[in-house]
Amino acid sequence: MSAARHRRVTELFLGACERAGAARDVWLAQECGADAALRREVEELLAVDADGVPILEGPALVAAAAPPEGGPALDLAPLAERRYEVRGELARGGMGAILRVNDPALRRELAMKVSLSQLGEARGAGSSGSAGLARFVAEAQITAQLDHPGIVPVHELGLDPEGRVYFTMKLVQGRELGEVLRHAHAGAQGWTRVRALGILRRVCEAMAYAHDKGVVHRDLKPSNVMVGEYGEVYVMDWGVARAGGAGALAPVTTSRDVGAGDESALHTRQGAIVGSPHAMPPEQARGEPVGPPADVYAVGAMLYRLLAGRRPYEEQGESATASVVLARILRGPPRPLRQLAPEAPAELVAIAERAMAAEPAGRYTSMRALADDLGAYLEGRVVRAHRTGAVAELQKWVARNRLAAAALGATVLAIVAGLAWSRRIEATSRHELDLGADYYRARVVSESAAEPWPATPAQVPVFEDWLRRAEALLARRAEHAGRLRRLEARPSADPSEVERQRALLGYLDALEGGADGTGGVLAAVRARRDFALTIEERSRSGPEVAARWREACAAIAGHPAYAGLALAPQLGLVPLGADPSSGLWEFAHLESGEPARRGADGRLVLQPETGLVLVLLPGGVFAMGSTPRAGQPNHDPHSTQNEWPVHDVTLAPFFLAKHEMTQAQWERCVGRNPSKWRPGADPGLTPLNPVEQVSFHDCERALALLGLVLPTEARWEYACRAASDTPFACPSEDLGLFANLADQSYRNGFTGAFDVDAFTDGFAYHAPVGSLEPNEFGLHDMHGNVMEWTLDCYGSYLNARRPGDGLSLGPQGPDAEWWSPDYRVGRGGPFDFPARYARSSHRVNISPGLINHGLGVRPAREIEAEAGG
Amino acid sequence: MEDPGPSETRPELTLALRDLGAGRSEAVEVLLPAVVSELRATAQGILGARGASHTLQPTALVNEVFLKLFGTDALAAVNDRAHFFALAARAMRQVLVDHARARRAAKRGGGAALERTLGDALGVGTPGTDDLLDVDEALAQLALLDERQARLVELRFFAGLEMAEAAAALGVSLSTAEREWRAARAWLGRRMQGRGQE
Secondary structure, X not given: OOHHHHHHHHHHHHHHHOOOHHHHHHHHHHHHOOOXXXXXXXXXXXXXXXXXXXXXHOOHHHHHHOOOOOOXXXXXXXXXXXXXXXXXXXXXXXXXXXXXXXXXXXXXXXXXXXXXXXXXXXXXXOOHHHHHHHHHXXXXXXXXXXXXXXXXXXXXXXXXXXXXXXXXXXXXXXXXXXXXXXXXXXXXXXXXXXXXXXXXXXXXXXXXXXXXXXXXXXXXXXXXXXXXXXXXXXXXXXXXXXXXXOOOOOOOOOOOOOOOOOOOXXXXXXXXXXXXXXXXXXXXXXXXXXXXHHHHHHHHXXXXXXXXXXXOOOXXXXXXXXXXXXXXXXXXXXOOHHHHOOOOOHHHHHHXXXXXXXXXXXXXXXXXXXXXXXHHHXXXXXXXXXXXXXXXXXXXXXXXXXXXXXXXXXXXXXXXXXXXXXXXXXXXXXXXXXXXXXXXHHXXXXXXXXXXXXXXXXHHHHHHHHHHHHHHHHHOHHHHXXXXXXXXXXXXXXXXXXXXXXXXXXXXXXXXXXXXXXXXXXXXXXXXXXXXXXXXHHHHHOHHHHHHHHHHXXXXXXXXXXXXXXXXXXXXXXXXXXXXXXXXXXXXXHHHOEOOEEOOOOOEEOOOOXXXXXXXXXXXXXXXXXXXXXXXOOEOOOOOHHHOOOEEEEEOOEEEEOOOOEHHHHHHHHOOOOOOOOEOOEOOOOOOOEOOOOOHHHHHHHHHHOOOEOOOHHHHXXXXXXXXXXXXXXXXXXXXXXXXXXXHHHHHHOXXXXXXXXXXXXXXXXXXXXXXXXXXXXXXXXXXXXXXXXXXXXXXXXXXXXXXXXXXXXXXXXXXXXXXXXXXXXXXXXXXXXXXXXXXXXXXXXOOOXXXXXXXXXXXXXXXXXXXX | OOOOOOOOOOHHHHHHHHHXXXXXXXXXXXXXXXXXXXXXXXXXXXXXXXOOOOOOOHHHHXXXXXXXXXXXXXXXXXXXXXXXXXXXXXXXHHHHHHHHHHHHXXXXXXXXXXXXXXXXXXXXXXXXXXXXXXXXXXXHHHHHHOHHHHHHHHHHHHOOOOHHHHHHHHOOOHHHHHHHHHHHHHHHHHHHOOOOOO
């Protein structure tokens, strides 16, 4: 086989991967023509792709370290002869069924899990059955290695007379943990929160044991935990567990590997995400390797459900499909518990939030640590009960010794001293408990400061409430320092208590900042509160700015491009007048910096302290996408299939930043500059260069702080095209004036560049924003400089769009097109790629966690309908 | 801070590394043996501890070895990460394949009873040493047909790089790397099933 043929096969294979069902067959038949061998080869590749290649799913080091044999030796013949009497079917899933069977020899009832596929099938076809069976056998073998009261014991593994593989295990009578959590939340059927917490603690203990054995469950959720009639707890369904290593392997299949647009595959394919993914941590949803932290997250999700009365990523009474939940997991954290369960104890909220931290490193370092924290909470209650007991004991002692005391002539003294002592114990221990709880308070306060609250007048009470809590904590700082010294001096002190106390002082340091009170979180929140208090006056009600708004609103209403748009004054924006070339109105965004000024020629003068400039774009109908067919609208010779078909999209008016967000703007908002190419890295770099090395999540969070959003893909392409229907919004021969790309000047900075264009734009790295010419809408750097995140998940243009902003809604109904909720779309090409990557219609699918020196952000903002907000 | 001392790093290797960064690929011939022997020594502990749980990723292992050999300064001088990773992946591949060969030889030579395990009966045993050798063999064939795909597999599978890192090391976009990986994986899988010999 030649290299050319291999390339052809690769292209056909990848093309077929993007299609499904009959469309795939038709396309392949057409492409392969009479070449039957070619067609067969592609079909075989597709079959392998569907089955997966297990060894390639993890790094070679892990495969090399695995024990050579699958498990203990087994003699098959006697097993096949054994008989169980089947009494009924308990459950059935994609992989197999669970039967209730009787073992006549030992006269006991057992649960038997039977694989639905037969040994012969698996051997014959080499189909997905063999991988499924491997998993089935692995489940039995892994579970059998786990000897713990919290893990259901496996008795034997064998083949039944029909050649199906089965294993038997203890039959657990009870209810699923999900039901228990529901009852406990509602306080129904005798279940209380404390009782349910005890159950969760036992789940933690069982999982801590499994982790010690090197086994990660990876599919822990309430339906996989059974609570027996006598309160016994069993963790079940180790079907996707992974043994031998701290979870260094990725799941066999994730949604990323599932065939395009095949929603049902999510539930049935081998190794696929089975059932509801509500308890799945983000790294697993992204298809990354998962380890013990994934199980920690899952227990956190159970606690979340107990406190909130609903599963994470689920609205009240909603039953969202798996792919919707996955998309939400990838978008960011679930609704905060403080919002859903304001009455829940702060300690428990803090425990759940820590267990469910988005980054595995942010979670409890072990299942044991989570169990300890749950225990500390539970024992906090127990301690309180004991204290009451101690006081009672003391009073009894005083009563008992009254006679003796009287005999000594000191009755009164004894009683008074005794009672005073008991009161002091009570007061001390209550105060001590309260000080201990400050750790959780400090964590909640510190973490909520990082939440994206827009600094608007409506948020002022939230800021004030936060400030009150933070100030109360800081008032006890000296006392906490003393408590730490006492704890450290006491050899019998609980190490985790000391650890918490140290962490608490760390939180307080961060809140307070430097000696002068600057640089601390407290000062930053105060500044945001002050901003929120004055923003109304500075952007709308002040006499000078009000006059500017009156002029702007009148001009816009009469402007032909805006078709009679009735714009109300917008909180936080100040009109900057119309751009002299585009005629479109531009506005200063106050929260991101000082308002930009116009020079003598009417063009904006940008400084490091300048805030974002938002352009009011009129929207309307535009043709999105491109076609490789010459002579058609939006013809583009480099057009690829994900840009097809060209279709009309209608957009409502919106604001879009005139420039990519600068490093200075980002740093003011977030407190640090994550960019690789920042001032100092090279002489040409300035604070006005675009921010990069920001992930999708970083951008969502930062923009939410500023009351801004990411543009949808449709908004982005509309803005980039600026009414053009050519590959670029400028003549191709002028690209060097409009776009900073991998060209001759780029090559001067990067010797290893793989291919570069012939023109020269003058910049090796990204350029300070606005250095190159704007498009017809007055927007700079839409092509090149940094690639920009958009809000949409990556999917086919045949999926429906949301009216107004054109957000792709993903598969709706049975005619679903391909859709990848674990990717977002990057647009506009980075400075280190050739021009064809920066075409108006070019789309790149990017994992939302990716950090790259060519990837930045251009914020958008919705129009507020009415003044007052 | 105390310098690790000149005895720790070897100047001839540092020079070769710099040559590699400057695009002189023959420098690999100087570097590879040193990297391989160091990797082997470090990896021995992990691969020897059978069934012991370990969290060390190949990338971390490779980085550790490079730091040991060249020191931080030399690494900072390599501005071309692509060559660095290519070298690391080749070294890692060599170490792991040698290890797998040794293990297979020991299994046969030791005359261990050929126990029939349920896994064997089903033909679904844990991926073990033989699979690793199969990958190596199939990969050698793939390299003749599509060098870039083969290098991608080396980077991902043997050096344990994330997709984005592998894409950057090859100088291709993430989406291209994803697609090429998928195609290479299917091709290797098919070849390892004994098909595709035409």
